[in-house]
Amino acid sequence: MPKMEFPLWLMAGFIFVLGCCVGSFLNVVIWRLPARGTLVTFQNRTARLTLSWPPSHCPVCQNAIAWYRNIPVFGWLCLRGKCHTCRVAISPRYPLVELGTGLLFLSLYLGFFLAHWNSGATPTIFGGALPMLLYLIFVSGLLAASAIDADFFIIPLEIPYLIMAAALASCIFGAPKMLPAVVPASVWGKLALGGTVGLLLSNVLLYLKVMPRSFDIANCPRGDWSDGPMPLIPPPTLKQSWPQIIAGIVISIIIALAWLLCVARVAAFVTMIGGMLVFLIGVLPHPINVPDDSRQVLEESDDINARREISKEILFLLPPIGLAMVAAFVPLPLPAEPWLARLLGVLLGLLVGGGTIWLTRILGTLVMGRVAMGAADAPLMAAIGAVVGAPAVAVVFFLAPILGLIWAMVLKVQGKPNILPYGPWLSMAAILTLFVGHPVINWYAGQLFPKPPVNQSTIIWPGEPARPAATKNQK
Ligand SMILES: [Zn+2]
Incomplete structure (x- = not known):
């Protein structure tokens, strides 16, 4: 049993409740961040929408929701899914997002601190x-x-930027072991340094308008609701909500059984999968199936000059790729400081993650003649790479289309239009990779290179202590 300042189960309960509260906040962010700044009228006052104004209210009768009815999951249960004042149905999406977030927080905590999924992680x-x-x-x-x-x-873009900033801040403040790291003076460290300088250079050139922008709309994927009302989830009938509610209950029971019957590692994993499913059944099935409010994305994908426009994005990628290549062959005296190893590891993951998706977008567009992937998927994948690191981002890259394909088949069976956003699948693959990335890479590397084990490479795996020399074989 690890040494703990608090009893484990008390802390686990706290993390779960924290997750549910964060989920409640995410419900607000999900609806307000894209429409932020739009003028809205609430109780005779017209002002710009922010994350905190207007207060939580029923979209039908405009009555503000008291704090004690706004308690995550339980508030909705106590109201039996109906507005206290006008009795109109409240979408089960809200409690499902809250419960899903709570379960994912719980699974991460228990996975790392009880099941020691990441064996090198500090257990206190x-x-x-x-x-x-x-x-x-x-x-x-x-x-x-x-x-x-x-x-x-x-x-x-605020979301990927926030994640990247958190990853970079963690390097400086010395978050140990769980961050990706590379040996600074190695080829990987130098690639990361050169690529980052190139990326900054590209952004400066773009800002100075020396470099052209593609599609005139790329890099500003914020919604525009100036000529329409803020979209709201139409209140579902209770009949429409039952499948989601029952699925949420079944998943919760399965998770509880897993903790009773299985070893901790399996139970933590079941909790993670269950949390994702609860979140997805809350978010994915909603009545807005044709996104009128995302005209710009559809405009971008209908652009007849897609091939010409995407070529401008190749220009943007030339400085990072070029400088990374140059730096790799230049002798740079980078000190073997742990913070620098972490910083370069985060930057390498950022560049590799963003780069693979961006190259996929460019190649796909050149081949098909229409835009292959949203402009914001590359920053999102860059943020994912910054946290999970360059080797594990490859797992995300190959896992995401598999998850997307499963959802495409579900849509096909339901006879719904096959319009797929890619963000959810990149995100779910990234969360899964926190648990399975490291074992998958070790297994795969073992298949490819059975002789020189992966531990002797210049990449320090998350959770692995800094090693003086390559002596240890595969785990
Ligand atoms: Zn109401």
């Missing part, structure tokens, strides 16, 4: 608090991005 609460906090911010950001992408086919 405060010793491991900083990387844990990074993961919680990571998961929260991914859930918000997933739901906004599912609704509006956009991802506000």
Whole structure:
């Protein structure tokens, strides 16, 4: 049993409740972030919509919701899914997002601190608090991005930027072990440094308008509701809500059984999958199936000059790729400082993650003649890479289309139009990778290179202590 300042189960309960509250906040973010700044009228006052104004209210009768009826999950249950004043149905999406977030927070905490999924992680609460906090911010950001992408086919860039900032801050403040790291003086470290300088250069050139913008709308994927009302989830009938409610209950029972019957590692994993499913059944099935409010994305994908426009994005990628290549062959005396190893590891993950999706977008567009992937998927994947690191981002890259394909088949069976946002699948693959990324890569590397084990490479795996020399074989 690890040494703890608090009893484990008390802390687990706290993390679960915290997750439900964060889920409640995410419900607000999901609806308000894309429409932020739009003029709205609430109780005879007209002002710009912010994350905190107007207060939570019923969209039909405009009555503000008292705090004690706004308690995550239980508030909705006590109201039996109806507005206290006008009795109109409240979508089960809200409690499902709250419960799903709570379960994901719980699974991360128990996975790392009880089941020791990440064997090198510090088991004490405060010793491991900083990387844990990074993961919680990571998961929260991914859930918000997933739901906004599912609704509006956009991802506000604030979300990937927040995740990247959290990852970078963790390096400086010394979040140990769970962050990706590379040996600074190695080829990987130099690639990361050169690529980052190139990326900054590209952004400066773009800002100075030396470099052209593609599609005139790329890099501003924020919604525009100036000529229409803020979209709201139409209140469902109780009959429409039952399948979601029953699915949520069944998943919760399965998770409870897993904790009773299975070993901790399996139970933590079941909790993670269950949390994702609860979140997805809350977010994915909604009546807005043709995104009128995301015209810009559809405009972009209908652009007849897609091939010409995408070529401008190749220009943007030339400085990072070019400088990374140059730096790799230049002898740079980078000191072997742990913070620098973490910083370069985060930057390498950021570049590799964003780069793979962006190259996929460019190649796909050149081949098909229409835009292959949303402009915001690359920043999202860059943020994912910054947290999980360059090797594990490959797992995300290959896992995401598999998850997307499953959802495409569900839509096909239901006879619904096959319009797929990619953000949710990148996000779910990224959350899964927190648990399975490291074992999958070790297994795969073992298949490919049975002789020189992966531990001897220049990449320091998350959870692995810094090693003086390559002596240890595969785990
Ligand atoms: Zn009402």
